[in-house]
Amino acid sequence: MHETWTLTQRELRAYFDGPAAYVVLSVFLAITGWFFGNALFLQNVASLRSVFSIAPFVFLFFVPALTMASFAEERRSGTLELLLTLPVRDWQVIAGKLLSVTILLSLAIALTLIYTLTVSILGDLDLGATIGGYLGLFLLGLTYASIGLWASSLTRNQIVAFILGFAIVFVLFLLDKVTDFVPSWLGVILQYLGADYHFQNLLRGVIDTRDVLYYLSMTAFAFFLTTYTLARRPE
Amino acid sequence: MIEVRTLSKSYGAERAVDAISFEVAQGEIIGFLGPNGAGKTTTMKVITGYLPPTEGTALVNGLNVSEHPLEIREQIGYLPESTPLYSDMVTWDYLAFVAAMRGIPKERHNDRIVEMARACGLREVLAKRIDTLSKGYRQRVGLAQAMIHDPPILILDEPTSGLDPNQIVEIRELIRSIGHHKTVVLSTHILPEVQVSCDRVIIINQGRIVADGSPDELQSSLSGEERIEISVRASEEDVSRVLSDWDAAHMIDRTIDTSGELQFTLAAERDIRADLFRLAVAHGWTLTGLTRKQSSLEDVFRQLTTS
Known part of the structure; x- marks a missing residue:
């Protein structure tokens, strides 16, 4: 576990030594702030609804952008070979990277607490929906990050990793929106597999274990796929 | 110390290493010699546990690399070909990172890094970012990270490639001085290198060992006129x-x-x-x-x- 945390620290440091972390945090805050501010000042509505409706869209782009380099760049530069010949297990390496992205995303999510504070002062804060929304955002970020890492492990080209990661999470996001066009039995399955469907559930303020379990199993599945890809020791 | 038994490694249909066997005794400096693509790098990657063998086994201190990967990695210091390093890190931080990943207790990090800086001549660049270093210094950082946990075995893949003649001499001397108390396997396609640095030479061609002996033995074995x-x-x-x-x-x-x-x-x-x-x-x-x-x-x- 100690090694995993060491790697997490290194990854976080790489994010914060370069512009990546600051760009992500400030742009995330700017976009969500724009929607929150619009509702607040133009429509006189002090609500987190606008934040929770835009944040999943932003994650679609941001999370693959944060994960695209993680394995692809290490493969390209050859440092992956050094990393995987250290006395650590492959899963510890993946866990270290997943943890660092998750911490960065949690920080981004935490920054939106300013809006929550504003709402609690100016209006009525729906505590259930707020907690559900935050939990949903966190789980969504975790799932996307795990998928993004897998995409990054498949190639040595960061751009390819980004597009691949984005394509996967985008399809996952859209799944519950196409249920009208498919037979109803398939619709049920697609709905269950849709990432946004479970987010909307959590947003209602009811924390159902099925929704939480969905995100955790998706994360675990992508994690497993990454382990499998790395075990094949790509060149 | 290292025992390779009928080891083969295939990439798809291509056989990179074909049933090679050799042993390396403790304290020996072995030179792997062969043209590019002969299978030197692949053999080293199998010994370090990075690549699983297709057939055969590699044993380090009697332990099978496929069965005890972590124990073996602790025994080995590895410098891969073309010296990959985290170029966005400062030398000191990078060595501290490797030390932590290697499980060296935090209070010993400073001592180990200073010791490595002395051994590899890194004192001037400890505070510099790795991407600003010359090729020669990068190579030394690569050697330092390979030795930071004081491993009994060093595996160095082309440690002098891409260096200028002065740097080559320096790195060679460094390897010589390390080699007094370590088992070293290094690969090269530069001939004078093995003559200067190695006790024994293994020549590989097309995935097979074609010669194995001391540089002198190999010279005199060339029979005929x-x-x-x-x-x-x-x-x-x-x-x-x-x-x-x-x-x-x-x-x-x-x-x-x-x-x-x-x-x-x-x-x-x-x-x-x-x-x-x-x-x-x-x-x-x-x-x-x-x-x-x-x-x-x-x-x-x-x-x-x-x-």
């Missing part, structure tokens, strides 16, 4: 005629240098220097040079790897 070079001052026609009629040797090459001196290279079954001297005296030639040419490691290498 001796080469003798003579330089004379005499009429060219005369010398050519006499030498081509001579039974004891046959002529391989002849040149006339700028001062008009004739140079002939002869091949013979035995040492013919005394006979040549008498021949020159008998014909009244002025003999200015007479050398027996030792077959070099280069000859051995060329003979074994081109066929």
Whole structure:
């Protein structure tokens, strides 16, 4: 576990030594702030609804952008070979990277607490929906990050990793929106597999274990796929 | 210390390493020699536990690399080909990161990094970012990270490639001094390197071991004819005629240098220097040079790897 945390620290440091972390945090805050501010000042509505409706869209782009380099760049530069010949297990390496992205995303999510504070002062804060929304955002970020890492492990080209990661999470996001066009039995399955469907559930303020379990199993599945890809020791 | 038994590694249909076996004793410095693509790097990657073997086994201290990967990685310091490093990190931080990943207790990090900086000559660059370092310094950082946990075994894939002649000498000396108390396996395609640095040479070609021995043994194993070079001052026609009629040797090459001196290279079954001297005296030639040419490691290498 100690090694995993060491790697997490290194990854976080790489994010914060370069512009990546600051760009992500400030742009995330700017976009969500724009929607929150619009509702607040133009429509006189002090609500987190606008934040929770835009944040999943932003994650679609941001999370693959944060994960695209993680394995692809290490493969390209050859440092992956050094990393995987250290006395650590492959899963510890993946866990270290997943943890660092998750911490960065949690920080981004935490920054939106300013809006929550504003709402609690100016209006009525729906505590259930707020907690559900935050939990949903966190789980969504975790799932996307795990998928993004897998995409990054498949190639040595960061751009390819980004597009691949984005394509996967985008399809996952859209799944519950196409249920009208498919037979109803398939619709049920697609709905269950849709990432946004479970987010909307959590947003209602009811924390159902099925929704939480969905995100955790998706994360675990992508994690497993990454382990499998790395075990094949790509060149 | 290292035992490789009928090890094979295939990439798809291509067989990169084909049933090779060898042993490396404790404290030996082994040079892996071979043309590019011969299978040196692949063999090293299997020993370090990075790649699983397709067939056969590699044992380090009696432990199978496929079964005890973590224990073996602790015993090995590895410098991969082309020295990959986290170029966005400062040298000190990078070494501290490797030390932490290697499980060295935090209170010993400073001592180990300072020790490595001394051994590898890194003192001036400890506070610099790795991407600002010259190739020679990067190579030393690579060696430092490989040795930070003081492993009994070092595996170095082309540690001197891409360096300038001065840097090559420095890195070689560094490896020599490390090699006093460690087992070192290094690969190279530069011949003088193994002659200078290694106790033993393993020549690999097309995934197979074609020679295994000390540099001296390999040189003398090149059997067959001796080469003798003579330089004379005499009429060219005369010398050519006499030498081509001579039974004891046959002529391989002849040149006339700028001062008009004739140079002939002869091949013979035995040492013919005394006979040549008498021949020159008998014909009244002025003999200015007479050398027996030792077959070099280069000859051995060329003979074994081109066929």
